[in-house]
Amino acid sequence: xxxxxxxxxxxxxxxxxxxxxxxxxxxxxxxxxxxxxxxxxxxxxxxxxxxxxxxxxxxxxxxxxxxxxxxxxxxxxxxxxxxxxxxxxxxxxxxxxxxxxxxxxxxxxxxxxxxxxxxxxxxxxxxxxxxxxxxxxxxxxxxxxxxxxxxxxxxxxxxxxxxxxxxxxxxxxxxxxxxxxxxxxxxxxxxxxxxxxxxxxxxxxxxxxxx
Numbered sequence: 001x002x003x004x005x006x007x008x009x010x011x012x013x014x015x016x017x018x019x020x021x022x023x024x025x026x027x028x029x030x031x032x033x034x035x036x037x038x039x040x041x042x043x044x045x046x047x048x049x050x051x052x053x054x055x056x057x058x059x060x061x062x063x064x065x066x067x068x069x070x071x072x073x074x075x076x077x078x079x080x081x082x083x084x085x086x087x088x089x090x091x092x093x094x095x096x097x098x099x100x101x102x103x104x105x106x107x108x109x110x111x112x113x114x115x116x117x118x119x120x121x122x123x124x125x126x127x128x129x130x131x132x133x134x135x136x137x138x139x140x141x142x143x144x145x146x147x148x149x150x151x152x153x154x155x156x157x158x159x160x161x162x163x164x165x166x167x168x169x170x171x172x173x174x175x176x177x178x179x180x181x182x183x184x185x186x187x188x189x190x191x192x193x194x195x196x197x198x199x200x201x202x203x204x205x206x207x208x209x210x211x
Contacts, residue, residue, distance in 0.1 A: 018051075020204045024135055025049040025173045028128035028188070032175075035123045040100060040179060047176040054172045056160045056191070062172060063088055063187055066153030073121035074158065075145035077129065080138040080199060083192030084159040085128065087121040087145070088152070093184035100182050109149065118147045128173070128188055136203035159191040167194040 029046040037044045060066040071094045077083040089097065094117060098108040101116040122145055129142045148155065171190040176183065192200075 014206075017053075017201075017206045020135075020206050021051040021053070021171065022048070024128075024131055024204070025051040025175075027135065028124075028131035028173070029175050031127035031130055032124045035127060036120065039120075039123065042179060045178040047178070049173045049175040052172045052174075054170050056156075056164060056168050056170060059156055059160075059170060059172065059189065060152050062174075063152050064090065066151060068152045069149065070152050070155060071117060071147065071149050072152075072155035073118055073125070073145045073147045074155075075122070075125050076143040077140050077190075077192070078143070079140040081132075081140050081192055081196040083140075083190055083196050084162070085125050085142060086155070086159060086187075086189040086191065087124055088155070088187040088189070089117070089184065091149075093186070096182045096184050100179050114147055118145060121145055121147070124186070124188065128190075132200065136200055138200065138203055159189075163191050163193055167192065167197060169194070169197060171197075 026048055029049050033044050033046045054062065063070060069091055071089045071091065073087040075085050077085055095108045097120060098113040098116055101120070102112060107113060125142055125145060129140055132138060132140060173188040173190075175186050175188070177186060
């Protein structure tokens with residue numbers, strides 16, 4: 001298995017691979033920013049995302065550790081890829097996002113607050129799915145996402161258990177969102193079986209990872 005440990009911040013991958021993954025991240029972030037700006041009725045800026053290929057075991061530490069409480073929104077990816085896409089926000093960032101969407105009229109963990117976060121995540125996941133299709137030519141679709149609040153280790157265990165026997169690599173995209181005075185970090189993770197992951201990398205002109 002090729003060593004693509006995200007603790008090395010993608011230093012072990014080629015410039016071609018890094019450039020292709022960064023382009024994927026930039027297009028997805030740009031699409032998401034445009035859609036979310038319309039939804040928020042104000043300009044949303046997203047800094048160029050940090051894109052990494054990570055081993056499953058490293059994902060928890062990237063988002064604050066296994067015991068960190070986070071909000072996770074998970075969507076199944078089907079079509080040419082068998083995968084899951086996960087959007088993760090920390091609790092404080094979730095509070096900021098809910099406040100920007102619905103003000104102080106509801107608690108961040110209320111049904112209204114969670115529905116707002118779920119809709120935001122659905123837009124972001126859809127934007128990255130669209131960028132996957134436009135760059136690689138693969139045909140994929142995403143299911144309506146499911147949301148939960150739990151420790152990072154528990155949330156990540158769902159896709160990692162499903163794909164852990166057939167893969168150990170994930171695509172991690174870290175984006176910094178700015179809406180007025182609100183700033184927050186969000187994480188997008190693409191976890192899939194190795195066959196699907198290699199298909200994506202090959203279609204991007206990178207070449208697959210040894211199984």
